[in-house]
Amino acid sequence: FVHHTNLEDATPDERRLVCYDCGVACDMTTMRQERLLHLGSLGAKRRPEPAPPPPPELSKKRRGPKVGDPNLGQRYRFRFEKKGPVALLGHLDLVRELPRVFRRLDVAQVYTGGFHPKPDMSFAPALSLGSMSLDEYVDLRLMPNLEGAALEALLEEMNRQSPAGLVFREARPLTREDPPIGRVITAARYLLGFAKAGIDAADPAAWLETRVSALLAAESLPMIRRKKGRLGRKLDIRPYLQTLAVVPNAEATWTRAGIVGDLVAVEATVGLDERGSARTREIAAALWGSDDGEAAPPHRCVRVALLGGDRATSPLHLEALRPIVDAPLMPALLG
Known part of the structure; x- marks a missing residue:
């Protein structure tokens, strides 16, 4: 069957419409008139203009990973203790917990590059689960440049926002001459x-x-x-x-x-x-x-x-x- 979508094409078409689905050969003249009325009510009087061809597909180039800026922010080395309930916190859980502490304090951390940026942190060798430590270290990069009293104040605030048993004792800013904790x-x-x-x-x-x-x-x-x-x-x-x-x-x-x-x-x-x-x-x-x-x-x-x-x-x-x-x-x- 031909079903026109506009009056311009449907009106001059005088072909007889017959349905052979059941074999009776019904006359579809009434249906033709109803279709013309519906097309008029829809305002479909003329044949629509052909759609413009789609623009040529641009070549999609894969974006490379973001490269971290080594000069962004300031590196610090923190000494902390891990005892009490925190001793049952695994190393990966500790890696997730420390950024939460800085987010609670609204202290901006520097993130690494790559497709999955992470806080720029490196820890000392991991402890066995359940073992306590009185001398742990982490190197991390923060946006603010802190020294002296400001760094001491940050330690106090970190201890207030840290879970029981995670106690930060000291911190020192690092220079380019200082090797990372993993090499120390x-x-x-x-x-x-x-x-x-x-x-x-x-x-x-x-x-x-x-x-x-x-x-x-x-x-x-x-x-x-x-x-x-x-x-x-x-x-x-x-x-x-x-x-x-x-x-x-x-x-x-x-x-x-x-x-x-x-x-x-x-x-x-x-x-x-x-x-x-x-x-x-x-x-x-x-x-x-x-x-x-x-x-x-x-x-x-x-x-x-x-x-x-x-x-x-x-x-x-x-x-x-x-x-x-x-x-x-x-x-x-x-x-």
């Missing part, structure tokens, strides 16, 4: 606490001192490191173990971390490099004579210090961590 950290010091009631010995401290001496005298400490859903691998944790000693007076550290109990404290300093490090539960397992890192005895762990550079200094001691640049030789004085 070379060692970490931990305090491991073992319940005296869980040590089957008349003198738990003396027994642990014997075990510490045995570990330090060993040339290698093979350990099986397992990952969920994967086969375990064997590695030697002895090269990472720098110092190990039983600490007689650690009550102040336990109190500061919010840990109570009758514990024997063992202080361990482990090296960190691009290959990795020894885990605290692996050290605890080695003290009990096991080569399986997952078989560590019950213990509490606190990271008491992160150390940077060859001198094992604080990451906030920026002057000692800056690369040494040889001064140009003075020309000889002519006589």
Whole structure:
């Protein structure tokens, strides 16, 4: 069937309209007249002008990622503590929590480039879930340039807006000469606490001192490191173990971390490099004579210090961590 859309085409068309759908061959003259009336009521008198051809499709070029401006804002290094309920906050959750603190304070952060910009932040090596720390660090970039009293005031405001257990202690602005925190950290010091009631010995401290001496005298400490859903691998944790000693007076550290109990404290300093490090539960397992890192005895762990550079200094001691640049030789004085 031909159904015209305007009176200009429908009126001169005198062809008979017949429907053969059911075989009766009905006359559709009445329908033709009704269609003419409807076209008139719609104002469809003339044939519409043909639509212009669509414009040629422009070539769509993929936009490149945004490039972050390294000169935007000011870099800072913050030292903070992670204890109490926040110790149960995973590293990725901490990465999300810190920008929230600055948003609550209406302090603008600098974002990275790329297709998915994120706050420009870099953290020290991540802690195991549930471990507390009294010496954590993060490098981040903020829009305001703060020093002295203004930076101290920012620390106070951050502590008011942070969840319980996340306490910011110090902050220093960084220069271009200061390497990022990931290149600074070379060692970490931990305090491991073992319940005296869980040590089957008349003198738990003396027994642990014997075990510490045995570990330090060993040339290698093979350990099986397992990952969920994967086969375990064997590695030697002895090269990472720098110092190990039983600490007689650690009550102040336990109190500061919010840990109570009758514990024997063992202080361990482990090296960190691009290959990795020894885990605290692996050290605890080695003290009990096991080569399986997952078989560590019950213990509490606190990271008491992160150390940077060859001198094992604080990451906030920026002057000692800056690369040494040889001064140009003075020309000889002519006589």
